[in-house]
Amino acid sequence: MNPSVLQRIANGDSNAVRECIDQYGALVWSLARRLSRTAADAQDATQDIFLQIWRSAARFDESKGSEKVFIAMIARRRLIDRLRKSAAEPPMDSSDEVLESVAWSDPGSGSTADTSIEVAQAMQALAELRPDQRQVLELGLLQGLTQSEIARRLGMPLGTVKSCMRRGLIRVRECMRVGAKQISGRSDV
Amino acid sequence: MSETGPENQPDEAMIDLLVKQVTEGLSPEEQRALDILDSAVASEYSRDLERAAAAITLAASTSPLESLPAALKARLEEQAQDFVAHRRPVELVSDREIARPKPPTDTRTGAAGWYAAAACLLLALFAWLRSPPPAKPVAQAPQATQAPAAPVVSTPPAPPTPAEERAALLAQAGSIKVQLTPTKDPAAAGVTGDVVWDPVTQRGFLHFVGLKPNDPRLQQYQTWIFDGGRDKRYPVDGGIFDVPADSSEVIVPIHAAVPVRLAKAFAVTVENPGGVVVSAQHHVVALGAAS
Numbered sequence: 001m002n003p004s005v006l007q008r009i010a011n012g013d014s015n016a017v018r019e020c021i022d023q024y025g026a027l028v029w030s031l032a033r034r035l036s037r038t039a040a041d042a043q044d045a046t047q048d049i050f051l052q053i054w055r056s057a058a059r060f061d062e063s064k065g066s067e068k069v070f071i072a073m074i075a076r077r078r079l080i081d082r083l084r085k086s087a088a089e090p091p092m093d094s095s096d097e098v099l100e101s102v103a104w105s106d107p108g109s110g111s112t113a114d115t116s117i118e119v120a121q122a123m124q125a126l127a128e129l130r131p132d133q134r135q136v137l138e139l140g141l142l143q144g145l146t147q148s149e150i151a152r153r154l155g156m157p158l159g160t161v162k163s164c165m166r167r168g169l170i171r172v173r174e175c176m177r178v179g180a181k182q183i184s185g186r187s188d189v
Numbered sequence: 190m191s192e193t194g195p196e197n198q199p200d201e202a203m204i205d206l207l208v209k210q211v212t213e214g215l216s217p218e219e220q221r222a223l224d225i226l227d228s229a230v231a232s233e234y235s236r237d238l239e240r241a242a243a244a245i246t247l248a249a250s251t252s253p254l255e256s257l258p259a260a261l262k263a264r265l266e267e268q269a270q271d272f273v274a275h276r277r278p279v280e281l282v283s284d285r286e287i288a289r290p291k292p293p294t295d296t297r298t299g300a301a302g303w304y305a306a307a308a309c310l311l312l313a314l315f316a317w318l319r320s321p322p323p324a325k326p327v328a329q330a331p332q333a334t335q336a337p338a339a340p341v342v343s344t345p346p347a348p349p350t351p352a353e354e355r356a357a358l359l360a361q362a363g364s365i366k367v368q369l370t371p372t373k374d375p376a377a378a379g380v381t382g383d384v385v386w387d388p389v390t391q392r393g394f395l396h397f398v399g400l401k402p403n404d405p406r407l408q409q410y411q412t413w414i415f416d417g418g419r420d421k422r423y424p425v426d427g428g429i430f431d432v433p434a435d436s437s438e439v440i441v442p443i444h445a446a447v448p449v450r451l452a453k454a455f456a457v458t459v460e461n462p463g464g465v466v467v468s469a470q471h472h473v474v475a476l477g478a479a480s
Contacts, residue, residue, distance in 0.1 A: 017269040025262060026254040031246070033255060043261050044447065048426065048466060050265055051446050054272050055429065056463055065240055072243035076211075078466050084214030085423075085467035122244035134249075141246050146213045166208050173241040 004067045009057035017054055024053070024071050031072065035079040035144040037086065045082055049075045066116035076141075083144055118176055125175035133168035136161055199231050207231060211238045217469050275392070275442055351440040355394040359385045367455055369397075369477040376401040376459060377474040384455045384477060386414075386443070393443035395430070395457065400474070402434040403459070410474070411464045412443050412457055418450030425449055429464040454478040 005023055008016035028049050029042070036042035053074050060070050126134060139145045139153065147165060151158040199207065206223045209215060215223060223231070257265070349357070358364050364387040371377035379399045386393035395412060403409060412427030419425065428444040459472040 014273045017273050018266060021257070021262065021265045021269060025257040025265065029257045029261070030250075030254045043258075043264075046257075046261060047264060047268055048446050051268065051272065051426075051444070052463065054269070059463075068247065069240060069243045072247055073239050074463075076243055076246060077239065077463075080212075080214045081466040118240070118244045119247045122241065122248040126245065126248060137245060138249060140212045141242055142249060144213075147209065162205065162208075165212060166204060169208055169212070169238055169241055169245075170204070172245055173237050176241055176244060177237065 004060070004062060006053075006057040006060040006067055006070070007062070009054055010060070020053065021050065024068070027068070027071060028053075028075050031075045032079060034142060035076075035083060037083075041082070041086075045079055048082075049078045052078055066118050068116055069118050079144070121176045122172050125172040129168050129171060130164075132156075132160075133164045133171075136164035137168040140165055199234050203231055204234070207235045207238055210235060211242050217471065220469070221471075272444070275444060351394060351442060354442070355385055355396060355440050358387050358390075358392060358394060361387055361390075363387060363389055365452070365479055367477040367479050369395075369455065369457070369475040371475050372473050374459070374472060374474045376403075380475065382457075382475055382477075384443070386452050386455070386479075388449070388452060391445055391448060393427070393445075393452075395441045395443060395455075396439075397432070397441075397475075398438045400432050400439065402432045402436065405431045405462055407462065408459050409462050409464060410457055411460045411468065412441070413455065413468060414443070414445055414449050414452050415454040415456070416449045416451060417453045423467055424454075424456065426464065426466065427455070429460070452479055 003011065005016050005020050009020060025046075029046050032042040032045040032049065033039070036045050053071060056074060060067060126137075129137070135154070136150055136156075139150045140147065145153065147161045148158060150156070150165075151161045154161070156164075203223070206215065206219055209219065210223065359366060364385055367384040367386065369380075369382035369384060371380040371382070377400070380397060380401075381399060382395065382397040384393055384395055400410070409429045409431055411429045413424040414427050415424045426446040428442070428446075430439070430441040432439050455477050456468075456470075456473055457475045458468045458470060459474060460468060
């Protein structure tokens with residue numbers, strides 16, 4: 001199997017650093033746009049995220065997950081840090097806008113379709129969640145709202161929001177762990 | 190994927206903190222609470238949750254990906270070129286085997302005194318921070334500052350060592366040298382250090398003698414540049430680095446994440462592996478103000 005772009009970066013392949021931008025630029029930029037207050041913030045964040053991706057390339061282990069998910073993890077971590085530290089309002093202020101955005105794709109029809117097993121497992125787990133759990137996860141993970149903000153926007157008690165977030169995330173995590181063990185088991189045979 | 194079984198499940202309070210950490214981040218108080226509770230189980234659980242959150246983000250997004258704006262792509266490519274040109278010395282430092290530090294059994298001991306000392310140093314060194322922030326954010330500077338691309342030759346000479354590069358930079362007209370003052374942080378006991386920085390090429394080096402070795406799986410050092418042209422709350426990330434167990438002296442290149450207009454001060458903190466975007470400054474080990 002050919003080494004992934006992150007493995008090539010870790011191995012010192014200079015071309016791979018630029019290829020990483022071509023391959024994942026749209027993904028990182030789209031996440032940054034979604035979880036930044038302004039376009040300028042998103043641009044700064046994108047530069048920051050790529051620097052971190054290149055520096056972290058050696059930490060990528062394909063046996064633990066897909067490269068795309070690894071990239072999204074780094075991007076999300078950086079964007080959450082920026083949102084948290086900016087002490088700013090969430091990216092969207094209008095309740096209507098937020099609620100209109102809660103339009104989950106039918107699992108499997110997402111426009112950022114990813115063929116990785118992890119994402120397929122996440123889709124399957126999402127399909128099995130209750131609507132309120134999915135909605136809370138979406139507002140938190142895709143729109144970058146805090147639990148308190150979600151509670152206000154949806155008129156839910158904070159405890160309910162926390163519970164939905166926790167159960168939803170744990171359910172997806174469990175599905176991914178089970179899937180990983182099955183794959184590991186098959187490959188061990 | 191990790192193999193933590195149910196018997197190793199973190200308790201509910203810790204799970205709540207971990208969920209909040211990966212979905213919206215923690216306040217300093219919550220982070221301290223998690224640090225106290227933290228364990229290998231929590232770290233593994235947190236990684237799994239982060240992975241799940243990332244997979245959900247990819248799985249649930251309904252909108253098409255946006256293409257990178259051309260200007261941003263051009264900046265990223267310049268950044269990539271700079272990263273490639275300067276990363277070797279970092280790898281030479283970082284790739285060595287690192288000893289595991291002693292468990293942080295006494296992290297709470299003397300914390301108040303440490304914070305007070307750090308706060309005093311920060312106040313003394315960064316008086317300028319009290320001035321109002323610039324009216325407008327600094328635009329991305331045009332790249333007269335970019336390091337020249339290395340010429341293509343068939344048999345390239347051996348790359349200079351970090352020490353040689355630092356010496357060359359120090360000899361360069363316009364470069365500045367800033368003495369770093371250690372804090373009372375245990376990692377900084379007996380430390381001496383300085384920064385050499387060239388504002389034109391945006392290159393610099395940290396030089397430390399006696400900085401405590403770190404375990405990069407647990408913590409890493411991170412460099413910060415306080416830029417007089419930027420919002421004072423957000424010093425520029427100068428990169429992460431490690432101190433190998435067998436090294437009493439390290440020279441580490443500084444990689445500014447974005448162009449620095451006027452380097453006013455430098456700081457080194459201890460952060461979680463991979464570094465952070467904005468330091469909570471809970472664990473500052475050295476500071477230095479440019480005169």
